[in-house]
Amino acid sequence: xxxxxxxxxxxxxxxxxxxxxxxxxxxxxxxxxxxxxxxxxxxxxxxxxxxxxxxxxxxxxxxxxxxxxxxxxxxxxxxxxxxxxxxxxxxxxxxxxxxxxxxxxxxxxxxxxxxxxxxxxxxxxxxxxxxxxxxxxxxxxxxxxxxxxxxxxxxxxxxxxxxxxxxxxxxxxxxxxxxxxxxxxxxxxxxxxxxxxxxxxxxxxxxxxxxxxxxxxxxxxxxxxxxxxxxxxxxxxxxxxxxxxxxxxxxxxxxxxxxxxxxxxxxxxxxxxxxxxxxxxxxxxxxxxxxxxxxxxxxxxxxxxxxxxxxxxxxxxxxxxxxxxxxxxxxxxxxxxxxxxxxxxxxxxxxxxxxxxxxxxxxxxxxxxxxxxxxxxxxxxxxxxxxxxxxxxxxxxxxxxxxxxxxxxxx
Amino acid sequence: xxxxxxxxxxxxxxxxxxxxxxxxxxxxxxxxxxxxxxxxxxxxxxxxxxxxxxxxxxxxxxxxxxxxxxxxxxxxxxxxxxxxxxxxxxxxxxxxxxxxxxxxxxxxxxxxxxxxxxxxxxxxxxxxxxxxxxxxxxxxxxxxxxxxxxxxxxxxxxxxxxxxxxxxxxxxxxxxxxxxxxxxxxxxxxxxxxxxxxxxxxxxxxxxxxxxxxxxxxxxxxxxxxxxxxxxxxxxxxxxxxxxxxxxxxxxxxxxxxxxxxxxxxxxxxxxxxxxxxxxxxxxxxxxxxxxxxxxxxxxxxxxxxxxxxxxx
Numbered sequence: 242x243x244x245x246x247x248x249x250x251x252x253x254x255x256x257x258x259x260x261x262x263x264x265x266x267x268x269x270x271x272x273x274x275x276x277x278x279x280x281x282x283x284x285x286x287x288x289x290x291x292x293x294x295x296x297x298x299x300x301x302x303x304x305x306x307x308x309x310x311x312x313x314x315x316x317x318x319x320x321x322x323x324x325x326x327x328x329x330x331x332x333x334x335x336x337x338x339x340x341x342x343x344x345x346x347x348x349x350x351x352x353x354x355x356x357x358x359x360x361x362x363x364x365x366x367x368x369x370x371x372x373x374x375x376x377x378x379x380x381x382x383x384x385x386x387x388x389x390x391x392x393x394x395x396x397x398x399x400x401x402x403x404x405x406x407x408x409x410x411x412x413x414x415x416x417x418x419x420x421x422x423x424x425x426x427x428x429x430x431x432x433x434x435x436x437x438x439x440x441x442x443x444x445x446x447x448x449x450x451x452x453x454x455x456x457x458x459x460x461x462x463x464x465x466x467x468x469x470x471x472x473x474x475x476x477x478x479x480x481x482x483x484x485x486x487x488x489x490x491x492x493x494x495x496x497x498x499x500x501x502x503x504x505x506x507x508x509x510x511x512x513x514x515x516x517x518x519x520x521x522x523x524x525x526x527x528x529x530x531x532x533x534x535x536x537x538x539x540x541x542x543x544x545x546x547x548x549x550x551x552x553x554x555x556x557x558x559x560x561x562x563x564x565x566x567x568x569x570x571x572x573x574x575x576x577x578x579x580x581x582x583x584x585x586x587x588x589x590x591x592x593x594x595x596x597x598x599x600x601x602x603x604x605x606x607x608x609x610x611x612x613x614x615x616x617x618x619x620x621x622x623x624x625x626x627x628x629x630x631x632x633x634x635x636x637x638x639x640x641x642x643x644x645x646x647x648x649x650x651x652x
Numbered sequence: 653x654x655x656x657x658x659x660x661x662x663x664x665x666x667x668x669x670x671x672x673x674x675x676x677x678x679x680x681x682x683x684x685x686x687x688x689x690x691x692x693x694x695x696x697x698x699x700x701x702x703x704x705x706x707x708x709x710x711x712x713x714x715x716x717x718x719x720x721x722x723x724x725x726x727x728x729x730x731x732x733x734x735x736x737x738x739x740x741x742x743x744x745x746x747x748x749x750x751x752x753x754x755x756x757x758x759x760x761x762x763x764x765x766x767x768x769x770x771x772x773x774x775x776x777x778x779x780x781x782x783x784x785x786x787x788x789x790x791x792x793x794x795x796x797x798x799x800x801x802x803x804x805x806x807x808x809x810x811x812x813x814x815x816x817x818x819x820x821x822x823x824x825x826x827x828x829x830x831x832x833x834x835x836x837x838x839x840x841x842x843x844x845x846x847x848x849x850x851x852x853x854x855x856x857x858x859x860x861x862x863x864x865x866x867x868x869x870x871x872x873x874x875x876x877x878x879x880x881x882x883x884x885x886x887x888x889x890x891x892x893x894x895x896x897x898x899x900x901x902x903x904x905x906x907x908x909x910x911x912x913x914x915x916x917x918x919x920x921x922x923x924x925x926x927x928x929x930x931x932x933x934x935x936x937x938x939x940x941x942x943x944x945x946x947x948x949x950x951x952x953x954x955x956x957x958x959x960x961x962x963x964x965x
């Protein structure tokens with residue numbers, strides 16, 4: 242526990258701090274790019290990308306080890322990973338456009354076949370009986386414990402660059418996600434933009450291989466944007482929140498793994514991110530479950546109150562238990578089910594309001610349809626005063642009605 | 653001969669049976685555009701398998717199977733919940749759930765110290781096809797000697813039962829599966845709910861995945877759910893024929909994949925053998941590449957040629 246707080250406050254040694262910062266930058270970059278991948282509904286392409294890196298890593302290792310005796314050099318391995326992942330992305334696109342198979346089948350094919358090739362190559366490496374192959378297993382599930390200082394530095398730097406690129410191209414990417422045709426008409430090269438987006442995603446995946454591992458790296462590009470989506474509808478804010486969630490989740494996950502070296506870093510990071518997702522799902526004031534339940538509760542009360550008062554106005558008995566309790570709490574009904582004086586007067590107001598609304602629906606059926614839910618409010622709060630006056634004149638033509646809008650107050 | 657019977661045949665059987673169970677079910681996943689469900693399922697069963705293992709302390713046991721099945725159903729419900737309640741796009745909901753459950757499985761595995769004993773993550777990914785041995789077999793006649801057949805490895809018998817289950821499921825519900833895959837609305841109006849059928853398909857997928865999983869690893873499972881079915885889909889428009897072709901494709905991938913892995917490097921002069929599970933998946937992928945290029949009606953090459961003929965007329 243002590244070690245965890247030390248790692249969290251970056252006082253557990255230079256290397257640990259560097260790894261944590263690298264993970265945080267990686268989380269921020271992948272969260273940011275993930276937003277656009279999510280908005281383009283292509284989240285699972287990242288799954289194909291991450292699995293397709295394996296043959297590249299293995300081949301790069303074999304070549305580097307045989308000819309240059311430097312199999313563990315991280316940049317070389319990552320270059321190989323990027324190359325084969327790029328081929329994988331192109332293969333997904335090719336299958337999708339040139340055969341009758343759908344995108345999901347294309348992704349699945351590429352993912353499994355490429356990974357299988359990688360597996361075969363890994364067994365080849367195992368039987369080559371050369372030193373230094375132990376590091377390769379870290380690419381599956383991520384291992385930060387034995388990371389070199391230079392490696393951590395490379396990861397942090399590359400992640401920062403990708404994040405910067407996303408921020409710089411934010412406007413174009415938003416356009417691509419929401420209105421591809423408009424983007425094309427405005428002179429942007431849509432195809433190129435799409436490729437850039439995938440290239441940046443690929444960059445994040447490749448950089449994260451060492452920290453998070455290829456099986457779980459896609460979580461970094463999926464969970465933060467999905468969690469952030471609960472908090473806002475605006476793209477720049479969305480990118481900022483997703484990056485924030487990705488960064489803090491990865492930082493905390495990496496810190497935990499620094500204090501417990503046996504635990505796989507990737508798994509921990511994903512679990513921390515998922516807890517962020519659950520919290521967002523529950524308590525976000527914009528689209529969270531609690532907010533939705535509260536909204537439903539309020540709406541239900543308004544409907545019951547209104548129906549109950551209308552029943553009082555029409556001298557009908559109120560039998561529904563929920564309605565009765567709401568009326569009683571509002572002081573509109575006494576304990577024996579009889580309307581109070583306050584209830585009677587409020588009922589008159591609501592009845593008048595309802596009559597005006599009914600008239601409005603008769604005269605302007607289309608407009609009132611558009612106002613469906615608003616019609617639970619007092620009419621004077623929704624419609625302009627002159628419309629209400631016209632309605633009032635229509636309702637009681639012989640009465641001289643003051644121009645003042647009716648005082649609702651019931652709701 | 654006895655070496656072949658004792659070491660190669662069980663592995664071939666295991667690989668082919670695993671491939672067949674997944675390959676047949678894969679047809680419906682591909683048709684329903686749920687190909688990645690196979691991917692998700694094969695990831696989410698990990699925590700179930702780990703918990704089952706912690707409970708029973710042996711691999712290939714029934715608690716493991718039950719744990720995996722429960723995990724699969726839990727995952728499907730969770731995906732549906734997140735999709736509905738959170739209004740999250742289906743692919744993203746799937747991504748959230750399967751990565752998280754896989755991560756949970758990995759962490760529990762490492763935390764509980766079971767890693768390295770009988771079960772580890774690499775094992776779950778790669779499987780252990782070559783470990784299947786059948787020491788009681790000596791001659792070809794043992795193949796129809798019931799007593800000796802009874803000594804086949806447990807995992808092969810398990811997969812055999814699962815294959816029978818899968819085939820029975822498909823034969824019993826063929827009409828329903830067919831209609832609900834091509835036209836969910838018609839299926840609903842005819843009175844069989846596509847939702848329940850979809851869920852039972854997923855349960856079958858989970859059973860097949862789990863049975864195949866411990867033998868051949870999750871990656872081969874994913875490949876087998878997709879590649880043979882995709883290959884068959886490129887070759888025919890008739891669902892029955894497609895099922896038949898996918899079955900043959902799975903079995904042959906199992907056979908040739910293993911042979912290539914075991915003897916291929918030897919033929920090239922290397923004294924090694926490579927991952928059989930990986931090789932089976934590679935063969936399945938190659939079959940699909942061939943089908944994508946040269947299928948008589950839907951292959952890219954034939955289409956190009958037809959276009960040229962049209963252009964010349």
